[in-house]
Amino acid sequence: MNRPDRIFLVGPMGVGKTTIGRRLAAVLEKQFVDSDHEIEERTGVDIPLIFELEGEEGFRGRESRMLDELTQRPGIVLATGGGAVLDPASRQHLRERGYVVYLHAPLRLLLQRTARDNRRPLLMDTADRAARMRQIMEQRQPLYEEIAHLKVETGRRNIRRVVQRIVSSYEKG
Numbered sequence: 001m002n003r004p005d006r007i008f009l010v011g012p013m014g015v016g017k018t019t020i021g022r023r024l025a026a027v028l029e030k031q032f033v034d035s036d037h038e039i040e041e042r043t044g045v046d047i048p049l050i051f052e053l054e055g056e057e058g059f060r061g062r063e064s065r066m067l068d069e070l071t072q073r074p075g076i077v078l079a080t081g082g083g084a085v086l087d088p089a090s091r092q093h094l095r096e097r098g099y100v101v102y103l104h105a106p107l108r109l110l111l112q113r114t115a116r117d118n119r120r121p122l123l124m125d126t127a128d129r130a131a132r133m134r135q136i137m138e139q140r141q142p143l144y145e146e147i148a149h150l151k152v153e154t155g156r157r158n159i160r161r162v163v164q165r166i167v168s169s170y171e172k173g
Helices: 017-028 035-043 047-070 088-097 107-114 129-147 159-172
Strands: 007-010 031-034 076-079 099-104 150-153
Touching (some): 007 088, 017 031, 017 159, 031 035, 035 047, 035 076, 047 088, 088 129, 107 129
Parallel strands (some): 007 076, 031 076
């Protein structure tokens, strides 16, 4: 198998896709792209407002179209939104067009990392963030695993080690 020239990071909110993606792109001398940021740039509004105006379904449609486009862009490291795997076509695009890295961390750590974040629409209107995050993970974890070429735990590792692990596996092809 030829090594793809694109790396796609998937995983739940708060796992570190953007932070790790930026460092990984720098190490591999690739362009870093964040799909949520691209959606915000093109629409001129932030993700929470898109959710408010169009609902989750409207946002997911935008996300699917954006992923179809971005997964065809050569030489990138792409950080996807946590729900990018919900659409079957997006899962297929990710799996077939690049090297997919599933970043994961323990639920308690994800809750700590997102505790003060008010930009997570799926956690904003809930009294029990832990239960909501658990529900999200139960739905999405099998989908992350289905498309992943590599699974890397980010909870106890520093960013440098996570990036080294990804680079090592990616370069083995």
